[in-house]
Structure formats: C-alpha cells, structure tokens
Amino acid sequence: MAISIDTFFLDPDSQGTLQAQIQQMIAQGILAGRYGKGEKLPSSRKLAMHLGISRITVTLAYTELLSNDYLTSRGRSGYFVSQNAPEPPKFAPQVKRTEAVDWSRAIGQKFTGGSAPTKPVDWQKYKYPFIYGQVDKTLFDHANWRLCALQALGARDFSALTADYYDQDDHQLIEFILRHTLPRRGIVARPEEVLITVGAQNALWLTAQILLTQRRTAAIEDPCYHALRDVLTQSRCHLSPIPVDRDGIQPDLIEDGTDVIFTTPSHQCPTSATMPHARRKQLLRRARDLEAIIVEDDYEFEVSFLGAPMPALKSLDEDGRVIYVGSFSKSIFPGLRLGYLVGSEEFIREARALRASVLRHPPGHIQRTTAYFLSLGHYDALVRKISKVYQKRREIMENAIQEYGLEIAGSGVFGGSSFWMRAPENVNTVELKHALKRNDVLIETGHPYFAASAGIMNYYRLAYSSISEELIPEGVKRIAHEIDQLTRH
Template sequence: MGRIRNCSHRFQPSGRAEHDFHGNNRQQNAPGSSCAHGGSSPVPPEQKFHALNPALSDADMTNNSQKPAPEVYEQILAPISISSEVGEPLYRQLRRALEHQIRVGGFAPDAPLPSSRELSRELGLSRNTVNAAFQELLACGIIESHARRGYFINAQILDASAPLPHNAVVGPTAIDWSQHIRPRVGADRPEITKVSNWREHRYPFVAGQVDERDFPRLAWARALRDALDPPHLHYSLRDSVDEDDPYLIDVLCRRVLPSRGIVAEPKNVLITAGSQQGLDLLAQTIMDSRSTVAVEDPGYVDARHTFARTGAELRPLDVDEHGLIPPESFAGLDALYLTPSHHSPTNVTLSVSRRRTILDATLASGTLVIEDDYDSEFRYRGKPTPALKALPNSAHVVYLGSFTKFLAPGLRMGYIVGDPVIIAELRSQRRYRIRHIAGHPQRAMAMLIDSGQYHRTISRRRTQLQRKWRLLVEALEKYLPWDVSAPPGGVSVWIRGPQELDCIELQAACLREGVVIERGDVFFDDPSTHRNFFRLGFAAIDAAAIEPGIRRLAKIVHGLGL
C-alpha cells in the first residue's frame, strides 16, 4: 500500500493538484484568492515568519525581508506530517499537529499564527483544509481570532500546561505507520468536538457531563469496599472469560428493567462498557458494506460514525416535535437506530402512536430496531413513555441502556437487552475484544442497586435537574430573542436560531467570555446547511450560574448583531 500524500511534498508552484480536507483531488486556489478567517492579516510577512520560528533574532528578520529559503521552512514545518492514507480527515490531522506545536512552544505566544494562505502554500494543502483546522482550534479554545490581526494562541492554554522543551518534539520514525493503518470508512464525517477544559469556564453549558458534587461518593466507596469482601471477592477478581456478574444481571432484571416495562431473563442481557460499546458490538455483528441503516437527522453523531465504519450506507430520516417521522416504507432498510425517550440532540419524545407505527412497519419489513434509551430517567413534564422493547411486536428490537450515564459517565457501564440468539453472538464478539467488563465495578454496581442507593440517587438527581431545567427555560425565555421549545425531559436544550446565526462563530465568541455551548451543525447529515443550531447542557453547571450564564450568552448574541 503506497503513500498517496505526505506533507514532505511541499514547495510546488501555485495551481498544483492537491487533496482537500475530504481527501479528494482539487486544484490549488490562486495566490490572490481571499481568506475567510484572518488570511488577509496586515501583519508583515517577516513578522508572521517570526511566529513560525521564534528562535530567529530580530537581526535575522531584518536581514531576511524576503521570503525565507525553502529549506528553512522545511526545518520549521518538519514535525507536521499529514497523509491521506491514515483514514483521518486531513483537516483533523492538521488540527492535531498545530495543537501539538502550540503546546510544545513551537509558535511564539504573542505573535499571530501563520495565515491560511501561508500554511496552504507551504504544506501543500487546500485553504479549505487549513481553515477547517483553524475553526476546530477556535471552537476548542486553543486559539483566538483577533479582528484584522489574525489568529493568536489562547494565553490560558499556555498557562494551563507548561510547554515541553523544544527539542522534545517527536520527529520522523523509522517506520511510516500510515502505510500500516487500514483506511477508515466514513472518516470525513463531522465529529463532535468537546471542550476538554470546560470545568475551567464559568458557565459550562456542556452536554454529557454531570455535577461531580452530586455523585454518591460514600455509597459508591462502600460498595467498592464491600465488593472486596468474601464471598464477593471471588466475582470481583476472577477472569470470567465471556460471562457477566450473575448478581448484576439479577438485579438488572429484577430492579432496573421493570421500571421501563421490560421483562427479561439473564439469557436476554449482556453487560457492556457503556452504550457506545453496545453500538459498536451491534454494528460489527449485524452490519457490513451491503447494509442500509436508517438514522435520525439530526441524530447522535457517534452512532453514525460507528455504523459508517462497517461500510454500511446511512439513510437519514427527519425528526420533528413528535420524534422520528416514519417513512412511507421501511423496505430495504436492514436496521433503524433511534433514541425515542429523549431524542439526541433535540430531546423530543417519540409519540406513542409513532412508536406503534414504527414497530409494526419494521416488523413487517424485517428491519431490526436499535433502541437507545437515552436519558430516560429524567422527565420533568408529563408521564414517562414506555420503552419500545416493552410494547407488543418488539421481538426485533435490541435495547441499549446505561447504569452510569446519569451517575458518572466516566464509569462506563451499560447493557444490551435482546433475543438470546443475538445476545449470544454479541457475547462472543465482546470476548475477543475486551473479554468482559471488569468484575470489581460490576459487583459494586450490583450492590449499589440492591441497597436502594442507586434509585435514591436517580430520584435526587431528577429533582435537582428539574430545578435546573426550569431555571434554564425561564432564563432563555427572558433573555434570548428566539422561540425556545422546552423538551419534557433530558439534560439539555436544543436551540434553533435565525438563519444568519453561525454556531461555530457563536461557540468561539462564547468561549472567549467563559460560556461553553455545543455547536449543532455536526448533528446533521449535511452540517453546512444547519449552522444556526446549538445545544445547551445543564447537568454539569451550577444552578446559580444558569441565569447569569444565559444573560451573558444573550449579550454575546446581541454583540454579533443577532
């Protein structure tokens, strides 16, 4: 397998053929084409070059008013190596390389970063690729955009972690590992980019996180300790090969699944390292390049990536205020993935009538249904709806649940409920991936549930989240100039702004003001036409910070002229 493209192929004249960030061959923009994000910075070229190479002295800059020799650029940019064979989008590779250079001190902190035109020219990449990398760095708070000056390193990033010595940069290795990595199907699909230092921001409206103060530390510590006492010690420490903890399976069937209306036996259940592993096991078991899988649009991004990696064709289905809109026919669809309790990311609930329609139609067409019971524990208005798996004609439904999503997402423990035949095959698949989930936390979780502490935590967390939900909805109605339709449950609010809103620009502007939001375009099959959506999570933020946080968000929105 030969190397298609590497950044060592630099210094070609403009007009050369190159690869854009989708990995396709395209023609380089003319040198005079415009740059949408700071490419027309008035900073002199020699000053920009100084940003590339802070080791150059002022005398060097004075004596090198012309463009530095190609071999000098080669030395400066040598650590940045990008290949289209890796299976990762070129813009994502460039983004990681630039972030690494920033963190190890490769760029001067008080000088503008090289413009998209400069990087495009010197790295042999399209400006679309470079701009996409800059947008991700901007969205993550790694860099900042200064009007008419260009991009600069965020000083807070430098303060948070001292850079490594300059000579610590890892250079070329003896082996070109990109030649040994199998090309990844669906690598160009957009991914969710999380702000890693969200806790350092004053108003973290992040989704998928929890308030650590609400975690039942004493109860969990007691369960972990008791799980190391006989007779539990054996189950905590043994190699179970492909088996699950029988105690956990028992309490799951007796005390957890009945709350969703599901009746199951041990042969119907498999423990997973969270719902994400459940999705992966299912994808590798029932999907391949001949499969067609229907997904919600907008929908859970990581599920799309998981299915796309099998080579399956994805067919997006629209969602409205009542959930997934059933197509006229499910014929030709091998599987349907949906989040009916609280749709990801809008949190709308699939209506009971549509549930019955979907179950009957998919059963008739032979379409398997993957039900991801996302945040079903948290409903603040109206009665909870039953799981699809609890309804008649649901033998073709595979149910995904989580013990830890609300408790502490980092614990990573979930389960799959389905027909014994599919569960047996999933168990075999899991055995040759991770063998089984660690025995100690399985036994501790079983003891936490059986003690009643698990359900008490759910009840307490539901009360706390309902208060935060009410505060958020009231603040949005008071300060934000757009119609906000509050969902009946879940742990986030989905917002649709005016067409002129750019969620990427808004996210970057919010980060500069200590407000963390999530851009919404990536949840759509076509992100480019849905830049006016964003999401606000409220599980991790302190209740007292919600109202001032939305007030600041509204101020930012007004500052953008919206």
C-alpha cells in the same frame, strides 16, 4: 523511591566498554527524566549480579558518575542521583529511533476523522458550562458509591473482583437488571437476553458490527447522535437519514430496503422529542413490513421530573424485533463505562462472542460495585435527587431563555438535562461558541448532529446538568448578548 534494577540492560551489540555502557545507561536515565533527583541506585553488588559482570566494573562506573556530579554517595547507604545532576530537558526526550515505517501504507483501516467534536477536557475551569454529559460533583452520592466499592472489594467478593469471566458477566448485576431495572421500562427478559457492555457507546458499536455490512442500510434520525453516525460510517453500511419532527423519527419516511433503524424514542437525541404511543406502534408496524431490526437507545429516561416516563419501545415489541440499549454511565457517572444490551438470544449470543474477542468483559469489580449501588437503593435516591435539582434548574433556564428572547427548538416532555436551541438563521454557532468561550461560557454547537451535507449551522444545545442554578441567568444573558452581536454583522 529506589530505581529498580530491572531498568538496567546490557546491549550485546554495544561497541563501548562495559563500564562506559553502565555510565551511559545511568546518565541517559537522568537526562531523560526517568531517574529523579535523590532516587537511590541499586548497590554495586546487586547491579553486578543482575548484569552478570564483575562488581569492580560497576564501582568504577559509579565513581566516574560521582566525579561528574551525576551521583552522590551517602557513606554506607549507597549511591543516589545528585541534586546537582543535569536537569532533564523540559521537552520530551528525543528517542534515537528514526521512523522508517510508511504508516500511510501500513495502516489498513483509518478510524480518525469522525464527525464527533472534540470536547473541552478543562470544562470545569469555565464559569458557565452549559455542557452535556459530565457529572456534577455537588450531586453525585460519593459516600455511598465508596461504601459499595468497598463492599465489592471485600474478601467475600474476591472472586467476582479478580476472576477472568471469559465471556460471562456478574450474575448479581444481571439479576438486578432483570428483576428491577427492565420492569421499570416495561421489559421482561431472561438472562440469555442481556449483555453488559463498556457503556452505551460499546453497546451501539457491538450492535452495528453484528447487524450491518457494506451491503446493508441503516436508517438514522436526522439530527442524530454524532458518535452513532461515526460508528455506522466505520461499518461502511449505507446510511439513510430520516427527518425528525416534534414526535421523533417519522416512520413513513423510512425507505424501503432499510435493514436496521436506530432510534431514541424516550428522548430524541438531540431534540429531546418524546415519541407518542401511536407513533411507536406505527414505527413497529413499519419495521415489521420492512423486516427490519430496531435499535432503541433509551438514554436519559431516568431523569423524568415532569411526569412518569413512558415504557420503552421494547415493551411493545411482540416480534423480538427491538434491541434495547441501556446505560448506567449517564445517571451514575460517565467514567463508570457501564451499559447493557437487551435483545433476542440469537443476537445476544453473537454480541457476547464479539465482546469476548474485543475486550472479554467489563471489569468485574465495576460490575459488582454497580450491583450493590443499585440494590441498596442508592441509585434510585440519586436519580430522585438529580431530578429535583434539574427540575429547578430547568425552570430557571426557561425563565431566563424567555427573558432574554432565545428560542427553544426542542425540550423533553418528561424531563431531561438539556434544551435544543435555534439561533437566527444567519448565526453560525461555531463562531458563537468561540466568542462565548472567551466570555467564560461553554455551549455545544448543533451542526455535528445533522447529516454533513445539510450545512445547518444555527442550532445549539444548552445543558443544565453541570451548571449551578444561580449562574444560569447570567450565562443565558451572555449567550443572548453574543447572538445579538453576531446578528448585527
């Protein structure tokens, strides 16, 4: 690859000669690793024109670098970075800049320090990854996704791919969601009531910004999805954790003065509890009494292999009180980053304005590809395939868990992709996790899901979405063995 001429600048404040400056620029580029060995330099004529200096100055600089073996020349084909040039440092190049800014003062609002745990990016290197929320290569319908992406890249879809939508969405995707996705959840909605988001995380975040202030109270499930708690903590509202039982959040315990209730009725996160019909009606009544808004995160309803899923809480909403959060990232793949919000027009209008301010719109090409993947039926086929495989894995998990004497604290009525597990009280699952990691087993500790003050350390989650079935028994065995070791201390 040729080194671009645009990387060359003269510094008007430089003390040295022009020739020295050019030599320095090139040598620094090589030393910093920006110019690789064998890369071609601009011709002396072009560089001279670009910098507005005489060609002889550039030629002299090149000749000097040639004699230092930074460069070589190959006759008429020009100058190249020499194979004998000094090695760039293995460490990151030191920038001459000295940090003169007091960042502790300059940063007005901090966003680091949330409770969401760091997840292992190298999880694929582990043999027994009981981790949640990553895609299983062997299940994803790569070929059809590629075909849909190709179609969306075609000349006919050019404008969908490239245009600035301002605050709008791809109408094909919106139409599919209205006609096919939402009816499956018992929801009827109009286009003005739907907004596409950069994943469900973005949908929850937008909702929190609009509904909450420092003077408002949000009820969350306890335990609850830690990333949601971080989002709400950042909004500085008052947080009111409501205990979850085997039927999900307990409406009677929601405090007076609550403004917004965040809930996961299909599949409580992380306990996997499914809220029964009567409890749903009770929750809606409680919200009406409180004049509160309910935010329903309907994650993972698709993976329902043990029975038909119940319709969404939103389908029972006669008041316009429920804001519904859906996602394609979970069931297609998490790197897709595509979710949606369904709610009253007044609310969606604000969410659309905030989204436009924060990021304008999710990339058009991603929206259109997903619209094809959905409308050609590949999505349904994928969900069926995943469900079938998960069902098998779940059976094997259940058997292994029973065989090795582990305790299930919660599991989905309709399906899902994980078990919520309880270790004996004196087991600290952070220790357990580290010990297992050394034994090639990845588990997820449960404490980040609980309110910080709770100090509950003996829960963990085992997902079967990324581990192949033949490895499950040995993985569970290793967990049981490690728990056994820890309880003996």
